[in-house]
Amino acid sequence: MTPASDPRAEAVARCAAPGGDREEAAAAVRRLLVADGHCPPEEADAAAADLVGLARHYGNRPFTPLEEVRRELGLDRGGFGRLLELFARLPELRSAVLAGPAGKYWSNTLLPLEERGVLDAALAGKPAFPHIVGLYPGPTCMFRCHFCVRVTGARYPHSALGNGNAALASVIDEMPTDNPHALYVSGGLEPLTNPGLGDLISRAAGRGFSMTLYTNSFALTEKALAGESGLWDLGAIRTSLYGLTDEEYEATTGKRNAFRRVDANLRRFQRMRAEREAPVRLGLNHIVLPGRAERLLDVVDFIAELNAVAPERPVDFLNLREDYSGRPDGALSVQERAELRRILLEFEEKVRRVTPTLAVDYGYALHALKSGADAQLVRIRPETMRPAAHPQAAVQVDVLGDVYLYREAGFPGLPGADRYIAGRVGPGSSLSGVVERFVNERVHVAPRPGDEYFMDGFDQVVAARLNQLEADVDAGWREGRGFLR
Template identity: 60%
Template sequence: MDTAQAEAPAQAIEDVARPGSDRAAAIRALRTRLSLLGDTGEGALERAEHLVGLAERFGSHPFTPLEQARRLLGVDRAAFAATLDLFGRIPELATAVQRAPEGKYWTNTILPLERTGALDAVVHGRPAFPYSVGLYPGPTCMFRCHFCVRVTGARYDASVLDEGNAMFASVIDEVPDTQPSTVYFSGGLEPLTNPGLGELAARGGRRGLDMTLYTNAFALTDRTLERQPGLWSLHAIRTSLYGLNDTEYEATTTKPRAFRRVKENLGSFMAERAARQAPLRLGLNYIVLPGRADRLMDLVDFVAELNEHSPGRPLDFVTVREDYSGRDDGRLAADERTQLRDALRDFTAYAAERTPALNIDLGYALESLRAGVDAELLRITPQTMRGAAHPQVAVQVDLLGDVYLYRESGFPELEGARRYIAGRVTPTRSLHDVVREFVERNPHIEPRPGDEYFLDGFDQVVTARLNQLEQDIADGWAAHRGLLGTGGTA
């Protein structure tokens, strides 16, 4: 048998949860694997089918509780326990789940989080320094995007900047050395409206932290970079792009002539980055608004034009997301879905040809759509929100030192958001203290209708995963809770 023949059965198992895969070949390969593991007894064929069934289920519905998966397979608890044991002993099945249509939930978020132990810390009520810390340093924002939850006119007074920046510096200093990618700057409001941002970035850079800045790039001018050279210490800058011409920009942000300025800023930034040979990565976040899928081709042209400013050092990445905000059930109409799927395929093909170095991230929902699968959209409701959130996984800190539990709650004067403050960082109370006291207190914040909008996509995945883990443990499946991420199955 040559190498290709030997690898084929493993490949059949790894691809089994993909649309159009050869299920029969995977079952044959699994039967061979089972016999190698000493399982030649009666029912081996059925067990192989159950293993495939599990990979398919968790590859398309990652947040299924194990007890539900057992019922779907129609087996008793003893048989299901045996199937789970076998699943853990055949690593190709874990790969199959990750290659499936919803595999990005696993590879991008769940498994990296599992490896840090942050989810276990939440489930077992153990304090821990958060895996992700968003610093929200912006006192204001020059845009007024129609989908933004911020309260018009609400801002932080300039008088809090000095104290606020000293507090951010203390948080940067207390990040454990083992968590270099924990801190990012975002909002809340626009981070670049804080004139001390460069110093904070430099402080993190000196500590060896890989910090990302999320910005609208309106203030990312040559002048800002001259005044705040510390910004070059950032690991990455992620620019939210709100259109591809002045008219689209104004319709979204209400700011006239903003597109041309953002474009100029980014071009000039790329030229300077190339001249300095700065390692900082630059990318765009682009949201496809309803009916604007055809604009994706222009997005490629936009990136290609930016690249002309620094031929040897092109733009690094683009993340594309869909705006589901206006839809009650979060679903697209069939014709809109087909249009978007075709647009995504054209977009990735055109980008591969015109901007080959560009890394494209379509996220959970759009990646499934491009693959031709109707993605299950994750929807957390007030009923499924967790009373004490997940501060060991993620928190956000604003200019006042207030530690917010959800990423979309850290806006000044936002109604109901104060209930989601875990505590305040002060000169005598570190972020670690705030999280420890909150976890030990273990409060129950009763969710109100509409509170689910405080959660961004990451918060939703974390909440769904934690609910699933707790359900599995309550159902007596602690040893296998969450299917992957325990005992070597990641």
């Protein structure tokens, strides 16, 4: 019998997943402990049950401080320390955590940041060049999306573009080149409204960066693609999809006839990248809203239509996210959760059948819900925000050169957002210098009610992780802090 077909191995692999057999998994772990000499037989039963309990907990709730879990298991500090050591010796259990409903938190964000020492630097209050840098070059936006925090009509002056693009170029020039995905282009406001965007992208590509452009694609016209040749140097274009009809787009963005234009632009882009044999990837971002989950099935049909324009270059990826922010604590009712899971499974089957080459990223919450677990996003409140933020992990630089600590703060005129500007890049002021001054001078921003909305999902996850790590260190668990490393 091969390991892949061994039911005992399968029981361990699925122990953190909904429906996993806890007793069968514990029996399999007990055999591993005894066979490999990790634990005396008389202690193996209790240890195996607790190890499976750890895997189940952190496969579903990755941000729990260790001391809280120790109390739940009823272990003294010595016994819990030995349990953590045993867990580290069994890679099968680590794999089970990563395969659990919360696995995307671990694999997509937490462990990559751990690997590069980003979280250690943030915890220690040591300056480090930001792991990820967002460039926000857009001076304005043609949409007025109802969910956007932008101040209506606010824009950057056209006169700021010259010096602003020079500041963004200087950021590109000082970026370390050990991570080709460390730079992305977004907003803030719509990046394609900056006529110098192509030059910035080519500059970054020349240094080895494969940047993703986050855009609404309203301005991704044939003229732009012909005139801004640097757009073809992108690693990917990720288009926010606000509906599938003009009426849906207008209800969300306030712009008439917007969908037909975005649709035409994407079809043209499909043809042009096929003709050019351009390596730039094309993807869509779609937010699942309450009461509109069934629309997911129509999104598959839309992607299939884009694929038909250039069958040899189908759409590469789809990022799905959910927005149930209007629900108490972001929680879905039992009925909503069951209905959304049913639709997600139907959607997944339709993707396999209709758009088989499409890579779908379900994000943190939808991945958990699809696997059958309760889906709730991490939620940071003002009282759990970190006054020193986390510039070692990420910052955003707008067209004025202002360096923002959080991704949803980079909008002109947004009340309170200027408190989250770490400094300004410009003549005599580099990005590394801005971050170093902010960290070394121990600048703290006192959070106010509503400030949590300056944080996007990534910011919330990083803050939650740092809070967890700090709690572990304060409780004396420095060596095991964060559980998985």
